[in-house]
Amino acid sequence: MTAKSIMFQGTASDAGKSWVAAGLCRLLKQRGLSVAPFKSQNMALNSFITKDGFEMGRAQVFQAEAAGKTPDVRMNPILLKPSTDKDSQVIINGTVYGDMDAVSYQDFKPRLRDEVLKIYQSLASENDVVVLEGAGSPAEINLAQNDIVNMGMARMSNSPVILVADIDKGGVFASIYGTVKLLPEEDQKRIKGIIINKFRGDKTLLQSGNDMIEDLTGIPVIGVLPMSDVDLDEEDSVDLINKPTRRDPTKELDIAVLTLGKISNFTDFHSLSLQPDVSLRYVKKLADLAVPDVLIIPGSKNTNEDLRELRNEGFVDAIHLLHDQGTQIIGICGGYQILGKELLDPNQIESDIKSQPGLGLLDAVTTFNKTKTTTQAIAKRADTLLYGYEIHMGITKLGDQATPLTTIIKNNGESANHEDGAITADGTVWGTYLHGIFDNTVWTREVLDGIRHKKGLTSLNATSFSLTNYKEDQYDKLAKLIEDNVDLKALDQILSES
Numbered sequence: 001m002t003a004k005s006i007m008f009q010g011t012a013s014d015a016g017k018s019w020v021a022a023g024l025c026r027l028l029k030q031r032g033l034s035v036a037p038f039k040s041q042n043m044a045l046n047s048f049i050t051k052d053g054f055e056m057g058r059a060q061v062f063q064a065e066a067a068g069k070t071p072d073v074r075m076n077p078i079l080l081k082p083s084t085d086k087d088s089q090v091i092i093n094g095t096v097y098g099d100m101d102a103v104s105y106q107d108f109k110p111r112l113r114d115e116v117l118k119i120y121q122s123l124a125s126e127n128d129v130v131v132l133e134g135a136g137s138p139a140e141i142n143l144a145q146n147d148i149v150n151m152g153m154a155r156m157s158n159s160p161v162i163l164v165a166d167i168d169k170g171g172v173f174a175s176i177y178g179t180v181k182l183l184p185e186e187d188q189k190r191i192k193g194i195i196i197n198k199f200r201g202d203k204t205l206l207q208s209g210n211d212m213i214e215d216l217t218g219i220p221v222i223g224v225l226p227m228s229d230v231d232l233d234e235e236d237s238v239d240l241i242n243k244p245t246r247r248d249p250t251k252e253l254d255i256a257v258l259t260l261g262k263i264s265n266f267t268d269f270h271s272l273s274l275q276p277d278v279s280l281r282y283v284k285k286l287a288d289l290a291v292p293d294v295l296i297i298p299g300s301k302n303t304n305e306d307l308r309e310l311r312n313e314g315f316v317d318a319i320h321l322l323h324d325q326g327t328q329i330i331g332i333c334g335g336y337q338i339l340g341k342e343l344l345d346p347n348q349i350e351s352d353i354k355s356q357p358g359l360g361l362l363d364a365v366t367t368f369n370k371t372k373t374t375t376q377a378i379a380k381r382a383d384t385l386l387y388g389y390e391i392h393m394g395i396t397k398l399g400d401q402a403t404p405l406t407t408i409i410k411n412n413g414e415s416a417n418h419e420d421g422a423i424t425a426d427g428t429v430w431g432t433y434l435h436g437i438f439d440n441t442v443w444t445r446e447v448l449d450g451i452r453h454k455k456g457l458t459s460l461n462a463t464s465f466s467l468t469n470y471k472e473d474q475y476d477k478l479a480k481l482i483e484d485n486v487d488l489k490a491l492d493q494i495l496s497e498s
Contacts, residue, residue, distance in 0.1 A: 054094020
């Protein structure tokens with residue numbers, strides 16, 4: 001089997017190409033086709049661990065779910081996780097290759113070309129259609145020579161390209177025209193259609209602009225997607241800009257997430273935002289902290305530097321004060337490490353900080369090492385099974401004053417028996433390495449009801465909510481959005497010629 005292919009590239013990051021690709025994956029699945037997403041190179045701090053223990057970007061995870069497929073690291077063979085403003089951890093085929101600065105990685109990319117093509121061809125041999133996604137913009141002309149993710153990948157896979165443009169930020173026609181005209185003629189010809197995304201208002205007012213851009217570029221506008229309420233995981237921290245910082249007064253529980261400088265996997269908290277009584281907000285400034293019912297310290301790609309920043313900005317004292325006032329304090333992954341007594345990095349794995357005190361709210365010490373833990377896990381707390389995944393550097397050891405939160409009973413499908421996380425005797429502080437722990441909605445409801453009881457509120461016991469069903473509904477809504485607002489005949493024609 002040799003798959004048909006189609007690629008979505010954007011005029012800029014956050015143009016919406018990930019969502020459009022996911023919508024097409026679901027639409028093609030509904031037609032009975034075997035579909036796989038593919039993005040050769042992703043730069044993101046939100047990642048996922050496959051059933052085989054490999055790390056990949058979350059955008060291809062929700063695209064895989066939309067396609068009805070189990071996430072496969074081949075769908076995202078290269079993942080870059082920025083650790084500083086200049087350096088990134090380079091993950092190839094789901095495992096850490098090393099750390100590189102931008103210049104070194106540019107020089108390294110040509111060596112990846114054959115590997116990327118081989119992986120793409122492997123996926124293509126098993127599916128009817130591969131839906132590819134680019135990164136950023138193809139018009140980043142300073143990076144074009146060694147490109148393996150935008151037009152470079154389109155050429156390798158011989159894929160037609162749909163250009164996705166974000167009208168919400170303004171200047172949509174200039175961005176379309178500039179993107180197209182900065183490309184070599186060969187690549188301009190590869191763009192077969194344009195989709196304008198995030199439109200508000202009456203589409204008839206846009207038609208004259210669409211006609212003019214078609215005349216100027218020779219490329220048809222095949223769709224205009226309106227702003228929608230489709231609710232999917234966000235790909236990267238750029239989306240945090242639009243997250244609420246203030247409490248929703250109509251909700252009974254106030255949960256605040258600290259927006260760390262190198263925050264990772266903030267998708268851990270999406271399911272919390274779906275709970276009917278939860279106001280979930282993201283706090284960057286100390287002035288916005290207030291007194292939440294729950295404060296969550298999330299994962300971090302550079303835990304030591306984020307902890308130093310929290311200390312410099314006065315958050316450490318504020319967190320201790322909140323704890324004294326009755327706020328529940330929770331740490332996930334890097335946040336769990338921060339809650340401990342000390343962070344040790346003698347070999348400077350994460351940063352130049354060899355050691356520093358943690359918050360001291362948990363009797364635990366973390367030592368960073370070169371080994372990265374990447375596992376899907378099943379944990380047990382009392383009689384409850386919890387499903388999640390681990391992505392972390394470092395080992396955390398508990399002291400006498402901390403009790404393990406859970407026991408891991410399976411790692412990557414294999415039997416296991418080791419402790420995870422820690423909780424204080426009074427239960428007011430706990431931490432875990434398990435990402436996705438709040439996706440266990442029945443257990444999460446029990447945790448939230450415990451907080452309600454502390455406030456004198458009755459339980460909701462809303463155990464009928466299914467996160468899986470909710471996500472399936474969102475993928476169907478996204479497919480319907482594509483179906484209703486894109487010229488499917490034109491799309492099918494583009495696919496048929498690939």
